[in-house]
Each structure stands twice: as C-alpha cells, then as structure tokens.
C-alpha cells in the first residue's frame with residue numbers, strides 16, 4: 001500500500017462532517033435541493049460585504065508592479081501594520097507589524113504556530129468538545145492533543161484544566177466563540193485561566209503558551225463584548241481568520257498575532273515565518289493580503305446570524321430539546337434525546353435533515369447544527385425536528 005499507515009487510519013475514521021456533506025449531495029440528487037435541510041458544514045452562505053468587493057475592484061483597477069511576486073514569508077508590512085494598529089486600539093497593547101504573521105486562514109495559522117512551538121512528545125490541552133481538526137494539526141508537528149471535559153454549559157472547567165497540565169504541556173488551545181457549541185468564555189474564566197498558566201509555568205520552569213483560536217471573533221451576539229485574551233496572560237498567541245467574518249473561506253486568509261508581552265516574541269515571529277515557508281504555504285495569498293489590511297473593522301451582517309440563532313434555538317427549546325444558547329459563531333450543539341448520537345443523526349437524516357454527531361467533536365450524545373444556511377432551510381426543518389421530539393418523548 002502506497003498510503004502511510006497513519007493516513008490510512010485517519011481516513012478510516014473519516015470526518016463525520018465530510019460524510020454528512022456527501023450524504024447531502026446524494027439526498028439532493030434524489031429528492032431535489034429544496035427538500036434537503038443541510039446543517040452539516042460551517043460554509044457560510046452569506047455573501048462577502050460590499051466593502052470587500054470595493055477593495056477588490058480598487059486593487060484590480062490599480063495594479064502596481066510586483067504585486068503578484070513573492071514577499072517576506074510573514075506577509076506585506078503595510079497589511080501587518082494595519083492589523084497591528086487595530087489590535088493596539090482593541091487591547092491598549094503596543095502591537096507592531098513584527099508581531100503579526102499573515103497566514104492561509106486559521107488552519108494555516110494554527111499549523112505555523114504549532115510547528116513553531118512543539119517538540120516531539122509535547123502536549124497541547126484543549127477543552128472538549130472542540131474543532132475536529134485540532135487533533136490532526138497537533139499531530140502534524142509531533143505533539144499530542146489532550147482533551148479536557150468542559151462543564152454542563154460548555155464553559156471552561158478550570159480545575160480540570162489545571163489538573164491536566166503537566167511537564168509535557170506546551171500550550172493550552174482555546175476557541176471562543178466556539179465551534180461546535182457557540183459559547184463565548186467569560187472574562188472571569190479567562191483571567192483565572194491566565195493565572196493557572198502563570199502558576200504552572202513557574203512550577204515546571206518553562207513557558208506554557210495560551211493559544212486562542214479566534215476564527216469567529218466578530219461573530220458575537222446580543223452586543224456581548226468578546227473578552228480580550230491578550231490582557232489575561234502575557235504568553236498569548238491569537239489565531240485569526242477572515243473566512244467567517246468576511247465570508248471568504250475559499251480565499252484562505254488570516255493572521256497570527258503574538259502578544260507584545262510574550263517571551264521571545266521576535267524569535268517566535270521568525271519561527272512562524274520559517275514555518276509558513278517550510279510547511280509549503282510560503283506566504284498568505286498576496287491579493288487577499290492587499291484587501292484585508294483595509295478591512296479590519298468590516299464584517300458581514302451579524303444580525304442575520306443572530307436572527308437565525310434565535311429562530312432555531314427558540315424552536316428547538318419549544319420542541320423540548322435541551323440546548324445551551326450560543327453567544328457567538330454559527331453553531332448549535334443540542335443534547336440528543338437518546339445516548340447514541342449516531343442513531344439520532346440517522347433518524348434526522350431519514351427526515352432529510354443533515355447534522356453531525358457530537359462524537360465527531362469528542363462529545364457523544366449531542367449533535368452539531370451549523371445554521372449558516374438560508375432561512376428556509378431552518379424553517380422547513382422544523383417539522384422533522386418536532387416529529388422526532390415527539391417520537392423520542394421529549395414533550
């Protein structure tokens with residue numbers, strides 16, 4: 001067999017999200033587009049904001065020599081400087097372009113960070129459930145992802161995190177707003193997390209990093225203010241993306257921001273530029289870098305997502321489902337009426353409703369619903385959700 005044992009094994013456990021997405025394609029061919037309610041993928045249907053297209057036209061109509069050439073591996077200085085200014089405004093910290101590395105989305109960003117900090121055998125701790133790909137990203141760089149359960153409401157179990165940190169721990173990786181639950185971690189819990197990391201770093205005589213995946217940073221509801229992660233701990237690295245806030249996931253653009261207070265921040269930035277190059281990304285897409293540098297304060301219309309969250313959340317609760325109300329991102333993570341989430345996902349599938357079993361995110365007994373879909377998909381799925389709620393005795 002040509003394929004490595006490791007990849008064979010990874011493929012056998014094939015992503016649930018992908019499986020459900022493919023099932024969606026099959027169902028659409030059989031029943032027609034309007035009869036399938038596909039909540040499997042976090043692929044937003046909202047179009048990018050007008051400001052994005054205006055920038056795209058401006059850049060296309062005013063080509064400058066060399067605009068498609070190689071550049072330094074961390075990206076254009078002007079773009080990084082604009083991002084640094086926005087972060088300084090937001091945090092009050094003296095960010096400069098030296099602490100910003102442009103990346104190919106958050107996925108590319110996470111990989112350059114992990115490659116830069118991990119030695120073989122190092123552990124990265126993440127609250128569970130979590131974004132499926134973390135396991136693979138950490139493994140890509142010789143590390144092991146160690147999952148720590150969250151509380152009933154998916155908030156951080158700080159005692160459990162503290163207990164899980166050991167001498168092999170290199171980083172704690174959090175994601176807020178969160179995929180798959182939609183929770184936003186409170187400022188209080190993040191302050192405590194920062195204190196734990198400072199204490200444990202001292203105990204083990206090394207720096208444990210706080211990695212913050214902020215792919216959904218701007219998708220926050222009810223005027224909630226997302227706590228500033230840089231203020232809770234010095235050795236903090238944020239991984240950001242425009243896939244969701246500008247609705248351009250196919251364009252692969254994001255950035256990594258290293259706290260100006262982090263130890264060895266210059267060396268870290270050099271390491272990430274090196275990792276960008278040697279992982280084969282080389283640099284983030286040039287055209288997108290020219291656009292997003294000017295769009296730091298722009299995002300898609302969040303109210304549209306909030307309306308969909310309200311519509312779906314209120315209806316599911318009304319039908320009898322137990323759901324934690326999301327504060328951001330565009331996912332709901334209800335508890336299944338039965339223990340076996342795969343059986344429940346199949347029951348939904350029989351009603352042409354496609355969701356992803358919670359076990360795909362490390363948390364069986366739940367399903368993930370990605371509601372970045374058209375409103376009619378949500379409305380027309382209600383009948384199926386209601387019928388199953390009755391069938392399984394929720395009401």
Ligand SMILES: Cc1ncc(COP(=O)(O)O)c(C=O)c1O
Nearest residue numbers: 042105106107131179215241243
């Ligand atoms: C939590 C989380 N992190 C990272 C990513 C990767 O995003 P990107 O498209 O920016 O690589 C996603 C994508 O869905 C995500 O949900």
